[in-house]
Amino acid sequence: MTTKTLTNSLYDWVDERLGLSELAAFARHKTVPVHSQSFWYYWGGISLFLFLVQCFTGVLLLVYYRPGAEAYESVRQITFVMHFGWLIRSAHAWSANLMIFAILVHMFSVYFMKAYRKPREFGWLSGMALLGIASVFGFSGYLLPMDELSYFATKVGLEIPAAIPWLGSAVANMLRGGPEVGEFTVQRFFALHVVVLPALFLPLLAFHLWLVQRHGNAAPPSVEALPPSERKSMPFMPNFLRKDLAMWLISLNILALLASVFPWSLGKQFDSLAPAPIGIHPEWYFMSPFEMLKLLGMIKFLQGEPGEIAGILLFTLGIGLWILIPFYDIKKESGQRARAAHYFGLLAVFALLATTVIGYWTIR
Amino acid sequence: MNEETILPNQALEPETPGEQATRRAFLVAAGAAGLCYTAALAYPIYRYLASPEEMALSATAVTEVTLKDAQKLPLGSVLMFKFGTAPAMLIHHEDGRWIAMTAVCTHLGCTVQYEPQADRIHCACHGGVYNPYTGANVSGPPPKPLKLFKVTPGEAGVEISRA
Numbered sequence: 001m002t003t004k005t006l007t008n009s010l011y012d013w014v015d016e017r018l019g020l021s022e023l024a025a026f027a028r029h030k031t032v033p034v035h036s037q038s039f040w041y042y043w044g045g046i047s048l049f050l051f052l053v054q055c056f057t058g059v060l061l062l063v064y065y066r067p068g069a070e071a072y073e074s075v076r077q078i079t080f081v082m083h084f085g086w087l088i089r090s091a092h093a094w095s096a097n098l099m100i101f102a103i104l105v106h107m108f109s110v111y112f113m114k115a116y117r118k119p120r121e122f123g124w125l126s127g128m129a130l131l132g133i134a135s136v137f138g139f140s141g142y143l144l145p146m147d148e149l150s151y152f153a154t155k156v157g158l159e160i161p162a163a164i165p166w167l168g169s170a171v172a173n174m175l176r177g178g179p180e181v182g183e184f185t186v187q188r189f190f191a192l193h194v195v196v197l198p199a200l201f202l203p204l205l206a207f208h209l210w211l212v213q214r215h216g217n218a219a220p221p222s223v224e225a226l227p228p229s230e231r232k233s234m235p236f237m238p239n240f241l242r243k244d245l246a247m248w249l250i251s252l253n254i255l256a257l258l259a260s261v262f263p264w265s266l267g268k269q270f271d272s273l274a275p276a277p278i279g280i281h282p283e284w285y286f287m288s289p290f291e292m293l294k295l296l297g298m299i300k301f302l303q304g305e306p307g308e309i310a311g312i313l314l315f316t317l318g319i320g321l322w323i324l325i326p327f328y329d330i331k332k333e334s335g336q337r338a339r340a341a342h343y344f345g346l347l348a349v350f351a352l353l354a355t356t357v358i359g360y361w362t363i364r
Numbered sequence: 365m366n367e368e369t370i371l372p373n374q375a376l377e378p379e380t381p382g383e384q385a386t387r388r389a390f391l392v393a394a395g396a397a398g399l400c401y402t403a404a405l406a407y408p409i410y411r412y413l414a415s416p417e418e419m420a421l422s423a424t425a426v427t428e429v430t431l432k433d434a435q436k437l438p439l440g441s442v443l444m445f446k447f448g449t450a451p452a453m454l455i456h457h458e459d460g461r462w463i464a465m466t467a468v469c470t471h472l473g474c475t476v477q478y479e480p481q482a483d484r485i486h487c488a489c490h491g492g493v494y495n496p497y498t499g500a501n502v503s504g505p506p507p508k509p510l511k512l513f514k515v516t517p518g519e520a521g522v523e524i525s526r527a
Contacts, residue, residue: 088409
């Protein structure tokens with residue numbers, strides 16, 4: 001038997017049992033629309049790639065990380081004692097930030113291309129859930145080194161659930177593992193970060209990706225309006241996949257550059273008696289809600305607790321409207337509702353950017 | 365649907381020999397770049413995971429250990445200690461002799477135990493027995509004797525070194 005016949009008969013054996021040729025036929029027929037906005041199709045793939053980097057570097061950190069009382073010491077060891085530990089930790093932290101950024105770009109491109117419309121509502125909803133989980137990943141991971149910054153970030157961050165009327169303090173205590181941020185907090189955030197969140201994220205991600213296969217990429221309304229003969233597309237295999245992988249490679253290069261040239265720092269070990277360091281501020285992706293709360297608190301009749309509650313209500317309302325957009329903007333033809341949704345999106349982008357800029361501007 | 369499809373490049377026209385040569389050059393270059401990438405990723409990860417091994421290597425380079433106050437060890441008793449990274453035992457025999465040897469069974473690596481009543485060294489895992497004076501494997505599965513160390517009892521402690 002030649003190698004070729006051997007490979008063929010092996011392929012047939014597996015194919016008969018797993019149906020590989022059905023998959024191959026599906027992949028052959030899959031196409032991706034080509035138009036002036038096609039660039040934005042890469043961002044979901046980039047988010048996915050960075051998530052894979054997170055899984056990989058996360059497992060490597062898990063090899064030496066010890067939650068609980070020794071948390072800081074183990075991160076110090078990873079950063080300064082283990083060979084290339086600083087690089088792996090830096091890659092994990094940078095990739096986390098880049099992933100949130102890529103998810104946000106992906107979300108806004110989906111929003112403005114109106115890709116949430118029928119039949120893609122579940123894609124939008126699962127995507128929003130994934131973004132929600134990703135931000136909890138970010139928040140819980142930020143505490144794990146137990147340095148000064150992570151200590152205060154967690155302390156402040158947990159004031160948000162604490163502001164929920166009636167249930168607030170019970171919820172905050174449950175998350176904190178007691179009235180103060182300490183070794184019990186880091187232990188349960190660790191369980192959340194490496195077991196609970198991945199267990200929620202992975203099946204949801206599989207669902208999200210399956211929906212993309214089922215419905216294909218959405219074209220923007222201007223392209224949808226064209227007669228079929230004027231629409232262009234390219235085969236997924238191998239043309240789009242090749243471009244997708246090229247984007248992954250570019251992402252990897254940018255990540256490697258950032259992680260090695262700007263290694264993630266490790267602050268002093270947390271000290272529950274030390275005052276908060278000057279200029280402390282939330283991560284960039286939490287800057288906007290933080291600043292909005294601060295701005296609302298400046299309005300005279302909203303000073304203090306009423307301002308905080310008003311702010312949280314406003315967020316909840318805004319996020320609720322954002323999530324429910326597929327059920328409001330339903331008509332294929334461009335009309336009143338489509339325009340309103342478009343302006344709501346522009347308002348959200350403007351508010352996020354403006355409050356983030358003001359936030360960084362006013363750091364003392 | 366009647367959509368226009370951009371076909372994969374290869375299908376557009378038949379290849380000329382010149383194109384084949386550039387394709388080969390491209391594949392070789394891409395393969396080399398891929399190898400460089402893999403190496404650049406694999407090397408730091410290997411070194412990172414191998415860090416404890418390297419630390420242990422410097423510990424196994426130890427040639428002597430001083431056990432503080434071990435000269436006070438009563439007759440017929442044993443003191444377990446670490447020589448480098450591996451467990452070892454210091455026995456003060458009833459006749460006053462000081463014997464030190466590794467405590468790692470030569471069969472499958474369990475830690476052995478000194479039994480003063482039976483005057484033997486016994487491994488609970490598979491029943492190996494050693495001589496507590498010479499380290500010789502007496503019965504059971506162990507293929508080799510336990511290695512002896514040199515013992516020098518002093519005023520402040522007992523010095524153990526490689527024989």
